[in-house]
Amino acid sequence: MIAEEIVQSIVNGILLGGIYGLFGLGVSLIWGVMRASNFAHAAVGFLAAYFSFSALTKLSIDPLLSLIFLLPAFFILGMAIYRLMIYPAYLRTAQMDFELSTMLLTFGLSLVLESVMSYFWGTMQVSYSIQYFTTRAFQVGPIYVATNGLVALGVAAGAVAAIALLLDRTYLGLAIKATSQNREVASMMGVRVYGIWMFSFGMTFALGALAGVAMSLLYAYYPQGNLIWTIKAFIVVVLGGIGSIAGTLAGGILLGISENVGSTVLPFAFRDVVALAIFLTVILVRPQGLFGKK
């Protein structure tokens, strides 16, 4: 009986981990490319989730279908934010301060987005997972697998594959990788570094939107709840090793499993404590991440 519960929580953890990994993807990308930390990542995702919620309730558009509009919109939003906030900060500050400035700027952005969301959608929890799927879970032996979780995991795996293909198989991806390895040399080779930065920032926002909508398939959310998702995204990135795309998904699944198993064995409130404890242990023992290279 206990064994079944643990297997069940591992399965749940894998499904949840897909979303964690998806959130981590955007954070990892922008950190790798331009050493900027995006503390507004989950706030952006939540905004997209709210848009898809409104699309579903007002216009009855399927959340996954609304991504067709949301992804380009958030891509453009990301580029605009880059142009308005990140690039001016880069011009003003030295490299060391740039990391701090992006942290503060995106943190400020998350506060702004949070209150905008509270203003338009209220501070109460929102959820539509119940209306959305007719078959909510299917059974494999004694184990239940949530349909919406499986969809989210599929979206995450698809996004990882797409990003990996983009980075490995296209000239654009090559330019992105070159920029992240060495900015000066990349610009000497004719890469338009600032253009790549802007593109990456747009992509980060689009990935955030994708993750937010995937999250909204499974979980209830409210504006103030975005912060813990951002933190988890960063923890995933640290676990997987910064700059490792596949590592991010693996880190997400690892975090999801350990949280779920942890909260089965321990009281539920220790769920977030488990995440922080893993984070602190990993950076004490292996700061480059579990799958990262030094």
Next chain:
Amino acid sequence: MKLIHVFVVFSALLASLAVLQTPTFVLVFLAVTFMYVGFSESWNLVGGYIGYLSLGHGALFGVSAYTVAILWNFYKISPLITPFIGAFFAMLVAICIGYPTLRLRGYYFALATLSLPLIASGLVNSFPDVTLAGRGIPNVSPPEIAFLLRPNAYYAMFLGYMILCVLIAYKVENSKFGHGLMAIREDEDAAAVCGINATKMKVEAFMLSGFLTGIAGGLFASYLTYVSPSSVFGILLSVTPVLMTILGGRGRWIGPVIGAITLDLLRNYISYSVLSVLNSLVLGVVLIVIVLLAPKGIYGVITQGVMRYVGRKGHS
């Protein structure tokens, strides 16, 4: 005469307000502002001098506040003594978080501190026997102080706390320790080459910061007379010292003084005149604008202006 002398003399004059017949709303406003000056000053020790952003100082504040409230609620130990015990616990939390994360880049530290208040409020909610969960612990009030004298007493205590914090920050800024911290901020590797034990100094600074923050939290518990997760572990409480310090100018003792007074005036104005749901919107916008337009804060703008004026005079 140096700026710090002006500050000390001015605060000594302010102390007289406690015994004069000052309107209560003035005392209350100033007491909270003083608390934020001290709180920001302690944040500045880590976020300003070393440049490691702590985005969850509210958790240290709250740990101490909860210690005071629990000791009062269950053991009836006067909240006038316990802030120091609370501050000690805040310092222990600071060590546990600081030791692993401060060995690395500021990025890890910001993240670990950011998660602290969320975890703390989760833990508080899951131990209702001790913490009374979301309702919070009520009636935390020192029996020694007569009800009518409360505003004056807290005014005096927060004034003393502010002077303590400012003087410590001033001492740190002009000591070998402080210069070491600033060297770490400028270039950690170079500082290490010069024989600075960077990790040790960073953890020490964070401990000191945690202790001073804890005193504020402990006093605030009995000032507010109740402690609840939303009053001490909310994100806005953690953002406030960050914002105040950056607004005034990071890495200077005077920065938090200017920033806290400015932002507190602004906030009081906003909360009376604008929708309260937009409170964090205003804070976020102020943060973005300051980082983009005046990264050195108000003090930086003033000194730049003075320098330009003096420079022009020198030429003619």
